[in-house]
Amino acid sequence: MHRAPDRPGVGTLIGLDGWLGLVLLSLLEAIVLLLATRDVGTTGGTPAMILGYVLIALAGCAVVLPSGDPLPARYTAGVAAIGPVAIFLSTRTPPDRPLTVIAAPIASGLVLGLLSVRGRAGPAWASAVAIVSVTVLVGWSAGLPSASVAGAIGPVGTVGALTVFAAIIRPTQRSLYELRVETTTVAVANAAMRARLEERDRQLARLDRAARLMLERIAAGKLLDDTDRIQCRLLEAELRDGLRAPNLAIGELAAAAREARGRGVEVLLLDDGGFAAVSPQVRDVVVSTAAWELDAVGAGSVTVRVLPAGRRIVASVLVAEPGQDRRTEIDGEGLVQTTVDVYEYG
CATH class of the missing domain: 3.30.565 (Heat Shock Protein 90)
Incomplete structure (x- = not known):
């Protein structure tokens, strides 16, 4: 029995696998690097901050590279957990130094948005809310202005936008899947038909080579002698x-x-x-x-x-x-x- 093709996810539909996925991952990691450079340059950088951005970069790899939608559970759990931890590490600076609370959440928000596209909207939203909570707590504890802390809600907006995008494109995904199943079914049926026709032609050609003369004699009404009858038995056995x-x-x-x-x-x-x-x-x-x-x-x-x-x-x-x-x-x-x-x- 023919097995229907696997149902592709939105991530597969927009090219989150193959070489397109590698290109997207490269762009994502470049954005994370630029934001990390900006943050480190502003605050002077700490080992904890650098580790936070490294974790965000690794989360980007984990959300893009694995194949199959929705994203496997083990990768989903890791990406969702990394977000709040990375933000906490990247925003931990001494109280008497400037604190940038926008760059790291933006970078993590992009990763979570892709997580939502990969069919894991629930974990993405939970992680985004946790990131905003961590950012607000760290910002207020450092005495930053409310306007600066409010700018850290970027992950929620990113996850929301990409969640809406995935919901809009999902009907197209279903249509393409149904078309793919139909095309595959037709191709299998055509291949089976061609195989049957080729086998029929092969058997007819073999019958023509082996039995044509004898069948013509029988069709002409000629009497068969003992030798002819023996030849008929041998021919029947060969066929x-x-x-x-x-x-x-x-x-x-x-x-x-x-x-x-x-x-x-x-x-x-x-x-x-x-x-x-x-x-x-x-x-x-x-x-x-x-x-x-x-x-x-x-x-x-x-x-x-x-x-x-x-x-x-x-x-x-x-x-x-x-x-x-x-x-x-x-x-x-x-x-x-x-x-x-x-x-x-x-």
């Missing part, structure tokens, strides 16, 4: 081989089977698909071994079987002659082993 064991009814093996049947030997060819898992060299060993066994039999029956894939033994040739049974097995390495059971009548 059955082509349907039942297409990988065996070829070349020297098909010729050997025809000759053995002409001598009165009962020949049965079976193919259960084991050739799909072995090399062409092993297939050649199976075909040549089976052909040799058929050439050596004067009476009785021969069963050539290709076993299902995954077995240690790839194929077996069972020969039942008057007075003995002979079983030949070929394994996945092409090694041939024969066992003989001899018995007496009466």
Whole structure:
């Protein structure tokens, strides 16, 4: 049964994966670097502040690089938790020094906005509210003016805008997904139809090559003698081989089977698909071994079987002659082993 393609998220729709995602990540990290440089240059910089911006940069990688929407839970939890921690670290400065409380929240807000686009609006909003709370507490404790602290609500605006964007574009996403499913279904149906037509043409061509002359004689109303009847039986057996064991009814093996049947030997060819898992060299060993066994039999029956894939033994040739049974097995390495059971009548 055909499996429907995975439903793409908004992040996939706007190119948050592949090389476009790398470009977006580069731009995001450049913005974070510029804001960090501005902040460090204004405040003089501290190890805690630098660590905060490093965490924001890592959160940007975690929200862009993973594939599949919504963003996996382990990345979501990390990005949401990093935001408030990074803001606290990046805004911790001694009370007697200037404090910039806008740059770091802006950088973190961009990351959270992308988190919302990746299908994780709830964690993004929770982290944005936590960032604003941390920024307000740190700002007021440092004695900054209310207007300066109020400018730190940027993450809420960014997350809100990108959440609305994702909600607007989601119907387009659904339409594209349905179109993708429909296109894939049609392509699969067309491929199956082509395969059936090609197989039909192949079988008709094979039937034409093998049975055309005999069918024309029968259609013309000509009487068939004993030789013709024997040829009809051989032809019927060959056609059955082509349907039942297409990988065996070829070349020297098909010729050997025809000759053995002409001598009165009962020949049965079976193919259960084991050739799909072995090399062409092993297939050649199976075909040549089976052909040799058929050439050596004067009476009785021969069963050539290709076993299902995954077995240690790839194929077996069972020969039942008057007075003995002979079983030949070929394994996945092409090694041939024969066992003989001899018995007496009466």
